[in-house]
Amino acid sequence: MQSRMRPEYYLSQEIFEREQAKIFRKTWLFAGLKTLIPDHGNTMVRMLAGFPVTISNHHGEFQAHHGKTPQAIQAVGQLLFVNLAPDPMPIHDQFSPSFFSSLESCSTAWGPEVLHTVWHAKFNWKLIFENLRDMNHVRFLHGGHFANYLEMTIPVPEKLAEEATQPLADTSAPSLRAELRRFNWGGATPALIPHRRKVPWHAMVQPWGGEDRYYDWQAYPNLHIASGNAGHSFTLECYTPVAPGRTDVELFWIMARKSQDFDFSAQALLANMHGSKKIVGEDIAMLEAIQHVLHRQAPMPHQGAYEAQNSLIERCYSALMETESEF
Template sequence: MLSRLSPAHYLDQEIFARERTRLFRKLWLFAALRTALAEPDAFATRELGGLPVLLQNCDGEIRAFENLCPHRQMPLQKEAFGQARMACPYHGWVFDTEGKVKTIPHEQRLYAYSANERKDLCLKRYAVREVGNLVFVNLDADPLPFDEQFSPELQRTLADITSHFGVQAVHADLPARYNWKLNYENVLDYNHVPYIHPKTFQPLLREGISDARQGLPAAGGADGQALSVAARRDHLAAQSFWTRSPIRIEPWPWHDAVQRYGDGDFYYNFFLYPNVNFISLGGLTFLLQQFHPLAPDRTEVRFTLCAARETRRLPALPAILWGHLKSEVAVLHEDLAHLEALQSHLHDAAPRAQHGQYEDRLQSAAAAYLRLMEEGKP
């Protein structure tokens, strides 16, 4: 069957601009780990939907604001992560936990704002939703109900697995020269593994591959419980799901020092629409990959990796995490080379992809995407 998406959906600047307004400024987007924001005044900064976003621990509650001072549009926080009060570094304005201006140095002498003018001196605030250790942000003034994007069942599973996250995490951002949708489609496409990753990921699969599906995540819910294509197209929430597959995990001494998730050596794979792939190897390590759109042919792949919560102190944990992240980046580089080649050879007159039956998840995601793009709502 022909793909629902044309080459223009991966090439056109106007379509890309519409994606920002109708997808990324309407849907809930993963923004940070809750563990990174645990301390008072801890913050994280991100660009989401083309907008600068500040997540700040405000007296124990995570709140999200536009990271722009209303005075001269200077970002309040410039680092990716840190711990500091919300104060503008340019002219010293300080904001309270509601995002309202608290103090302005030499206010009466230099600014002379009226009472009405001062009332409007506040940071734009965004909706926040926490699911376990995952923090999501919605940029819309009238946010989509969270349950319409992520089912309550999926939320419960996410809360359970992410409750095992350790405090330490490592991060990396990798630039790529392809459209963000290609990477999301790639993680939905289990059939590429034996061809693109024969020496890295494929050997980990406990059952091996004698056909396209054996030993790999099936299309559906937990353990391959399938949903009909029609049902997936009808519900935005059905675009986000998880699978579990047997996997080979080499035992290491540090495994006995953490509280792992689950009951065995499984590969847990969560697809969080529109642009996050969250995986866990045996409930021991946890990786979030976010495919952040920069341009029609540019994506930033954001990696966040942590281990399961320590039951005793592991001095070598930072080195362990960086080692695992290096391996994950190596796997992505194998995908990256092919996806960049795919992107570079696309052109306006190129034919649409010819999907097979196993690619029903790609058809389903495309149907949800087109509905959002055309109507601006699920």
């Protein structure tokens, strides 16, 4: 398949501003965790679509403000989502009921401790999601460790691939929102973890999901959640576009709720974070190398049929960038 993504989508300041207006100031964005502001009076400032947004806990009720203007906020389990549009779309226009309840279910299983770091990466925000949706990258890029740890064959969604090659017939807001719902999915993946390393603390938490399986959620446009140890701990990755060639990649590590008390969870989460530094570090180095050589006359990429999800998103994205259609 031929990609619809033109080089300027990753390079142009004008496109960047169009994305901020038509995607990031229209959709529900991951904006933090309840556990980061657990008590009345706690606040945090998050950069959302280029705006500093203050999120606060007011007697257990979560509020979001840009300056003095209140913004729409919605809790989904432990996760907080904010919508900056003056007339925000209902969150179920973006998240299907099954995706919403899956996010709610997994995040409700999380304990209160969170380890956080940020990577100031030199690539366009779209590249990291495109890489995630290309499951084949795992065996080539992470061949040394991660690829041997997971057992999977990459599914090829032939029907979806065929559909995604066709132009989007209807670009009305309801139709684009129906497309948007298809970009958000998660839970159990086909990848099994047959040789999970059973570190002692795994027996001291209540894992989510109940299978030795890789769990994965993608919430367009700024959140990825994964559990590579069968629901014993979770990584959240939040992607914040800063400029066409700059993206802040935030990593959060959270453990499943403890079933017995122990005092070394900070060390366990730090070990998880070191794992991310290696694996996400391989992704980031490769994506920065792509961004570095990308130029306006670069040829359009080709995709495999297994990348149908990328193709589906590109079809909607190019309609947003090239026409006056809106979500």
